[in-house]
Structures are given as structure tokens and as C-alpha cells.
Amino acid sequence: MIDTDSLLPWQRQDWRQLAAYIARQRVPQALLLTGNKGLGIEVLAHQFALALLCSEPLSDGLGCGHCHSCQLIKAHTHPDLMHITPDEPGKAITIGKIRDSLVKLSLKPQYDNYRVVIINPADQLNTAAANAFLKFLEEPGERTVLLLLTDRPGKLPATIRSRCQKLAVASPDEKVVIQWLQAQNITDDAEVLLRLAQGAPLQVLEYAQNDTLPLRQKCFEQWQAVADHQLHPVMVAEEWCKHSPSLLLFWVVGWVTDLVKCIYRTPRPGLHNPDLFHFLQNRAQGLELKLLYSLYDVVVLNRSRLDTQLNKQLMFEEVLIHWSTLNRQ
Ligand SMILES: [Zn+2]
16 A cells, blocks of 8 residues: 555655745646656645645645644545545546535635645546536636646646646656665566556556566467467457456557567667567567558557447457458468
């Protein structure tokens, strides 16, 4: 379990920027916090809310953790801290939800301090909810701070994005993360996991806890077997449907990209999957660059449709059949 009560070690620099807003009394009314999944932007937002509401902040601007306000936050009962989230992960934030929140926000804050609203993930606001929210964003009222969190800022309407100040959290230094992962008892395969997680430490932790590497290995072997015409694409598609489609497509994009890189003789460390280098290099020898690019387009197109009511079985079949024909002897 990650301790959300303190900043994560790679967040110090971003924290200084947030603390400076408070110190200079120039807190933005709407702040868009963006960063890849697994960087812990929720933790950063939580700490910012704590600092804004705390009555005795510490010298580095962080909340004290002990005052009445901090204790109410810990107990999830602070009346001036509001979270707007979907009812279920992956579902939309509906207009009903926004309307309920707006009713509460029309009242004055209970305490003589800021009021903080955290919308997470902000890209899940559906169109009607986003429109209703936009009106509020134009005039949020005094001392109200809106924190919008997302790992996909491009999905937010431009009208919302343009009204927010932005803080983009970058992937942390690999050394800092490896050290942190060691402290979490992740020593085996930390580097491979970190690459798969695109440098996001919390994502590495989740992968390690869910045995993601063995699953990736199994899927990669199936992918190879499809290429060797030992397994039928439809059967493998059926298998793959049991897992997260976005994760599977992410891996496939990585394998296809690495095959292209192998054709261009990119050395091992330059690959997304350095641990699979020899397999990929061997495989790349029999493949045509032009056809690999066409497969890449198919995979990326399907990935962009993941949010729709796409039939996952058909999607994997399309990708795998395309892959199988590429390898026809
Ligand atoms: Zn406090």
C-alpha cells in the first residue's frame, strides 16, 4: 500500500512549485495536474489540498498532519474538501454528479480558509458534465481551488484546458525510482518493469504485485506462436480477451516498434523490450518494414478505439491475423 500521507520522493520539485503558489498567495483557481498513470499525481494533489486547508503548515509548505483541519481530512470528513470521481473506475463523471457538487459549492466554505475540489480523472467528464462544469470554472467563487487530474489531458475539452493553469509532472529520474523500488522490496526485473511502466513507479509496483511480467512473457510466446503458425490467431485472441486490452495493445505496440528498430539495427538498450532483444532480432530478419508499419497502424487505430463499444475479440483477431499474414513463408 502506498502511503498518501506524505510526498513521494520524486515529487519534491513539483511540490516546491505548488508550495510557492501558496507562499506568494497566488494560488490558481483552477489547476490542471497532468502526468502518466503511476506517477502519483493524486498524492501530489492530496498534499496540495492538505496544505491549502491546514491551519499550521510546516516550513516546506506541507500540511502539519495534526491540526483540526488535517485531522478532518485524514478522516475524510473535511467539509471544504470535495472529491468528484466516477461512480465506478472507467465510467464517466455524469452531469448529475456535477450538479450535486455545484449545489454544495454554491454555499460558502465552512471554514475561514480555502475550499478545494479535486476532479479525478478529469478526462472522464462526459460532454454534458463538462459543459455544466465549464460555467463554474469561469466563476468558481472566492477561495475555491479546483484541481483537475488526468493522465490524458488531450481528452479534455480545449475550453476547459484553456481556463486552467497547468502543471505537468514529468517521469522521475531512473536512479531515484530504482532506489525507491528497492525500498519497496522490488529488486528483480526492476529495470524491465520500469520500462514497461514508462517510468511510472507506482505502475511498477502494481505490475510487480500482479505478476504482470509472467503474463507478458506468456502473451509474447503466444504472439511468437501466431507468427510461426503454431497457434491460431482466433484462439489467441480469445485468450487475450481475458486480460486488460489496453495493456495488451500497449505491449504489442512495443513489440512492433522494437521489430522496426531491430531492422534499423538499433542496439539492445534502445529497445522498449531489451529483455526480448534476441527473439525480436531473430524475428525481424524475415519481416518487411512496409508491412510492419501497416501492422503498427492497425494496432494504434484499435488502441484509439478502446474507449468505444468495440468488440475486443474482433479487435484482437484483426491485429493477430494481420500479424500472422505478415509472417507467411
Ligand atoms: Zn494541519
